Amino acid sequence: MQTKKIALLTLVTSILLVSGAQARESIELSSPEFVDGGMLPVKFTCEGEGISPPLSWRGVPQGTQSLVIIMDHMPMSKSEPKVAKYPAGSPDSQAGHDENNPAQVTPAPLPSHKPNKPEGLRWYWGMYNVPATVSGIQAGQVAGALGSNVVNRKSEYAPPCSKGPGVKNYSFHLYALSAFLALPESDNVSAAVLRNKMRGLVLGSGSLTVSFERYGQTQQPVH
Template sequence: MIRAWSRALRTSLASGMAVALCVSALAGPLATPALAQGDFTLTSPAFNDDGWLPDDLKCTRDGGDGVTPPLTWGDVPDGTQSLALIMHHYPKGTVEGRDAPSQYWLLWNLPADTHALPRGNPASLGDEGADKDKKRIGYTPPCSPPGPEGSYHDYTITLYALKAPLEALPDHDDMSVNWDTMTEALQGKVLDSSSITFRN
């Protein structure tokens, strides 16, 4: 369901609809997205789509390094001027279509000729917004949820190919950028997008 919501959101962004209208529309049946992902496909050498996050990429509390996962993609659409990325998760107690999800990674101003983000993004490509708790800038590494053995959460990473830079956002890391400000900045700028989901 998380991925279905994400696909619906991407359709809304591409058509230039307001985020509020998208959220309201999601209260009913989900529409089929107008954008086909085609060959612009986001993958990771660390996990498969719908696969499990490797132990070394988990948060430090769970024994991992807590760094960003490696990501790769190809066939960036013609006319792409910039790339942006969002990783999100719906925590317990939130409702898709009503509540904003938790933001685990907000990244924009990635050069259009970028085709990968290595593990940990050592070159610090792009600009980053606030973490999940809005206490610092950057990536929030996922921790395993409390509960019975086998409990897990789904996390979705979406890469956006943009026809124009996100001029509404700063050209530097900025704590003020959150889910709402970034998704609003994406309005009308999305040429195509691709998502990958993992479990932890």
């Protein structure tokens, strides 16, 4: 009887260990310039300097080899709420946007005859193959390879320059991967490409969401 109890205990322990190893861990993502659910400072938008914001993180899972940063925006209705918060490390509540299953994200459409038509997930910044030893980036800093953006398809940060009146919400995501991403040199490494490539490699993730509303008039194209 004692032998059976020991065997059963060993089996249960093994199952728990395996389950724990497969669970994705939550990473705490933050910025010294804004808070989750707050407003994005103007200097990181088209009405300011237009530089990428500083970010920092902690709680990267053991075994992480590289990190991926993605900034995106899911256009919503005209009554888009001021804040669309998603708990760090959990799947976004927006349809088709699941951090734990990055390959299932619906990619934003290629520009058509109406390039500013807000349909589908739109991405503004992507950075991949960031070494796991990096715990944060400064404003405008590049710590890995840059992906493209939906605005001009270039490999650079595209500052938000929202079309039309009202508050728009933008989310920053950090993914911890068990390997570096092997991607050929390309001018179109989109957020969808990155998420597809990340399939099966995500050990943990974190996110934060901020809002931005245009007030001034600029000569820059409206995105």
